[in-house]
Amino acid sequence: MELNGARILLECLKREGVDVLFGYPGGAVIDIYDELPRHDIRHILVRHEQAAVHAADGFARASGKVGVCLVTSGPGATNTVTGIATAYADSIPLVVLTGQVPTPLIGNDAFQEVDIVGITRPCTKHNYLVKDVRDLARVLRQAFYLARSGRPGPVLVDLPKDVMQARTEFIWPEDVKMRSYNPTYRPNLNQLRRAVEALIEARRPLFFAGGGVVMSDASEELGWLARTLSIPVTSTLMGLGAFPGDDPLWLGMIGMHGTYAGNKAVNNADCIVAVGARFDDRVTGRLSAFASGARIIHIDIDPTSIRKNVQVDIPVVGDCRKALAGIREIATTRLAEKDWATAHEPWLTQVSTWRTEQPLTYVQNGTIKPQQVVETIFSITRGDAIVTTEVGQNQMWTAQFFTFRKPRTLLTSGGLGTMGYGFPAAIGAQFAFPDKLVIDMAGDGSIQMNIQELATAVCNKLPIKIVILNNGYLGMVRQWQELFYQRNYCSTCMEAQPDFVKLAEAYGAEGYRITEAGELESTLRAAFASPHTAVIDVRVEREENVYPMVPAGAALDEMLLV
Amino acid sequence: MRHVLSVLVENEPGVLSRVAGLFSGRGFNIESLNVAPTLEEGVSLMTISTSGEEQIIEQIVKQLRKLVTVIKVVDFIDVSAVEREMVMVKVQADDARRAEVLRIADIFRCKVVDVSLNDLTLEATGDHGKIQAILSLLARFGIKEIARTGTVAMRRSMQPENA
């Protein structure tokens, strides 16, 4: 039977397992919207296209599935760019569907025409312009396959209006063949043997987990290896939750705002197993001093990540879980060659000394400390929540003071650092897990970047909690100004702040305000118990700083401490 | 160090800008670029010459392989290959200098492809080094204009034992 492009699109989405779609309509996609009500796919109308992408991204991070969004041509498409770049930087599987002007008009500067394929080429894993309806099903099949396979990422498909209207026989391609795309999943056995050899020789080994551990569901393998071989574990921001934050082997996240123990451990280890991490500059500090005494084993599915920034002794290209499982298998046969616990005992003693010498801490003084807010939320929820963050100090305090124990419980824009990410991502996560408590840890600046999504949350009766660590500043930038620019607080003080409580109420959500430390726990409990979308405006100490801090360009162990 | 890369790509719209964008976006440098169809329908061959330290070249090769439309990348530094480029060069050659220009042309087996009272246009082919040598020898006569192709290269059928 012949179907039109719009119908074929929706049939394909269904077959790819899509049941929720975040979007915003317009002239170029009206045929798709016309078809939508006849399909068993839920469409969530956001209030800004950037939020559609972040919501799809939050859905993907929380669930491990591909997130999908749909927007119109021109401004609808350009509004997605920040969301796409955010997902690209963190390797999140998305399919972004954009409307396009009819093919005869492409290139004519038609109304609401932009070359979105050109614009997004550097921030998508791949993108397509579908010019013929007969290519549609194959392109969509490839788009989903590319998004979720190998190193995942966003894929954009541009859909001209006339292609959505044109008719053709619908044939679902059962499998995808692309001669130019063959990700390596299975690691080289020899490299794995060398890795085990290095671990046997090591006296001060360290696991360093990145987002790849979360993405490839490798937590169990990592946990087994760490415990069986008595190896402490650190991670990147993206790796939080990959290893339980309450395990005695856990040293905390490393990097610019990493823990003292974590950063010291990296620069004193003699063997580092980096798993699904890409050695971003926020993580390594000054490169020449990074892990200078260590043999580095680097496991990553993307060969370009290996030896990009850091010289590696044993590169392992492959899926993180398969690689760790392979190391486990080999290590199991060689366990007896070393008394692991005893051999690493001095090292474990050393790292735990660092941990007790300089734990993450803050000074209480009667005001509400932002760190205390995070700790209180952890204790109220017992960690049983999906936490998203905005960007800035709020993000770092959440990373430091919330004990993440499971993968996919922290959703944060690590690579791009996108303010305005957290709230729409929380919306996506709530759709993936309707019964879970979803909290956006926000800053007063960031939350205003996508505050309009309160309408989306209220309209869909989502019980999301937005906790604003309200310091009245673009706090992280203010911190840099304080420490490195002689307190020249230029344009970081947020004057004329809205009344967040009234604003929440205006949207039909609940608003709470906390100004005294004494009310913190009770008000948070009340807000969390409510079945409604709630905004909790917490007035925190205004000029609190995030510590430890490794100044840009300094070595990881040159930390400013509390 | 100069490297010549052969990059086999799916011949679809945008593939050139994907490759060019990769170089410009990551600050890699393209010295020359040549694109042409191959015997296989839908497949084009790009020959890119570039230079950089080993680690940069390794990144370039890996990043190219990562592009979804790239089928295969070969770095000719790793194999024995024949390499050619072509140049057309218009040299000042009045009566006094003409004989000398022609002598150089002869030594390098250049062809004369256009003549006027004051200049000669020569066509030369050769590897990168030879073309550089011709141009530098002709420079003192005064080069008015050049048009130069990128490098093309082909793997030799007989490879040395260890290649």
Ligand SMILES: Cc1ncc(C[n+]2csc(CCOP(=O)(O)OP(=O)(O)O)c2C)c(N)n1
């Ligand atoms: C879209 C965007 N614009 C600018 C920045 C630069 N930036 C990083 S943190 C920050 C301050 C964020 O302020 P707020 O949300 O109040 O968080 P706080 O640091 O105060 O917790 C800014 C402006 C960014 N990361 N993202």
Ligand SMILES: [Mg+2]
């Ligand atoms: Mg703030």
